Amino acid sequence: MGAFLARRLIGMFFVLLVITFVTFAIFIVVPGGDPATRMAGKNPSEQGIQNIRETWGFDEPFYTQYGKMMEKTFNAMRPGFDDPNNELISYSRRENVVDQIKQRLPATFSLAIGAAIIWLAFGVAVGMISAVRAGRLSDRMITILALIGISMPVFWLGIIARYYLGPENAGIFPDGDYVPLTQDPIGWFYHLLLPWMVLAVLFIGFYGRVLRSNILDTINEDYVRTARAKGLGPRRVLSKHVLRNSLIPIVTLFGLDFAGVIGGGAILTETVFEIDGVGQYAARSIRTLDLPPIMGVTILGAFFIVLFNVIVDLVYAYLDPRIRPT
């Protein structure tokens, strides 16, 4: 177990290293990506551009720039670190990137965690109901709805829901925006309810479909027949025997999807509902080709994705003794 963890952690480090390098390279290789020209303003003088290049180190070779950027990124993450000259600063607004991300994390986490609870609960319920009623009308209806759910662009659904269920029409939900939990818990819940549901729709449809076919596969296994032959009730067979095995792939999906949502997957929902989270910060920075914030958010996202990969493997091993790592 220890060796497994150590191996995974080393692998994680290298994946993150490569990812930072690729992200950096995209903005170095891409023509028109010269940040000095953009930072110098509308009518830049040659001297002005040159000055910016020197102060920000854009004239140095790319590996030095990369090294410095990485150093600054990790410096800023160190607790108690306070040296304004050695922090990751954004090109366009000259703000401390790590602080900016920290400020926006609660909004993104609120959105992701709430949506995850909804999609997990409803996804499992939808999958179970349609598997138990396989072939009947209710199963068909659910299957069709799930299909439409996975076929809808989340941002379109968001725009439509925000307008038609918002204050101007149905008046059920408020019009976007984010209220911090610590400020007003009820307002927090009220404002996030619609974004949660919109973000969850895709995953509910997807999990429902996966779980349905998993349950239908498992139901034919010998051990399920044995359980039935022993005289166990259908409810107990389903919950204790069938579901335990059918849910294993859902665990993987859930871990990766949750990490994906935190690592930038919520960007569309955040944009549509004007939630000032990490995703929206990234979207805004990408529009101005502001490398440091993009770097910060990408590292954050990749970190969560890689971390949840490891967690999923551990949970998997716990649920299925056959694949326990040695």
Added chain:
Amino acid sequence: MATQQQATDFTLDTASELAAEEHEVSIVGRSPWYLAWRRLRRNKVALGALLLFFLVVAACALAPVFAERVAKTGPNENHITDVVMVDGKPVDVLSKGGTYTDPETGELKLRGAAGVPIGPTWWNAGGKFVLGADTNGRDVAVRLLYGGNNSLKIGIGSALLCTLMALVLALLAGYYGGWLDWGITRFFDVMAAFPVILLAIALGAALSINGFHQGPIDLESGSLWIPTLVISFVLVAYVGRPLRGQILSLREKEFVEAAVAQGGSPWRIMFSELLPNIASSVLVFFTLIIANNILVEAALSFLGAGVQPPNPSWGTLISEGQLRIRTAPWLTLGPGVAIVLTVVALNVFGDGLRDALDPRAKVRMEH
């Protein structure tokens, strides 16, 4: 070769020969592809979905014809000051705000907000502004079809490229194994650890500024190739990983060992032994990836990192409509419905295709 033939005749009768001798019936050999096609043919829902998809493709392909013959305008032609006849009554394409004097009473009256585009006229204006106009007075139906044309080109093109790249990488990794497999697997690992949308937007936005001019690749900034390449690159690991897994398990099968023992070249083993055995998976993947990529394209364009305006795509149309949803909801509804229809059709057909090609699915359907 001749002795081998004799030996078979001597030892074994095939099922069809036995049947012919004993019951005087002949069994016709049928390929798995034929059996799959027969299963698919019985699945009317899947065929209906395929038809719907082809209808969407045909409609979008005929966009120039519709624009020229029916709507009589181009996708980027403004009609800000035009007046169109709806049911014989003249209507401004963009409402003129301000005040006017009532000719009967002589009172000064308010006209309402200015610049609100005309809503869907359906067929009441002789094919003009069937789905309304946008705030530049452009015909939404024409833009929707041209936009669909672009979205479908990017969706299908990137699905082709992505599947092809994934297939080549998976074949190389699965067949050669060793360090090549190690390298390709690590590449997939890194690609899968990237936050997909972030990487796609970053690439798309960066490339959209000046295009990409390196070596033989020469792309202008508005080129449709940019989103196509970005999407296919970003998603390659998601197709490549499962394919590699399948090839890895096929590689251990006896028929591959037999082909190796007979001295089959790597090329031959990859293309005539391994490829036919994963062809059905590839086909199913391809269908579902088109659906997925249409959604990714829409997301990219919505965020301004895909198709660049004024060139339309379903994603850019939604992002243009988003701000006008209060006064002109048809700008947002039209392209969204088009996306949902197309993607649902592809997903339903993909499901049907998988059920037809995967014999396990037959067991599943019998419940």
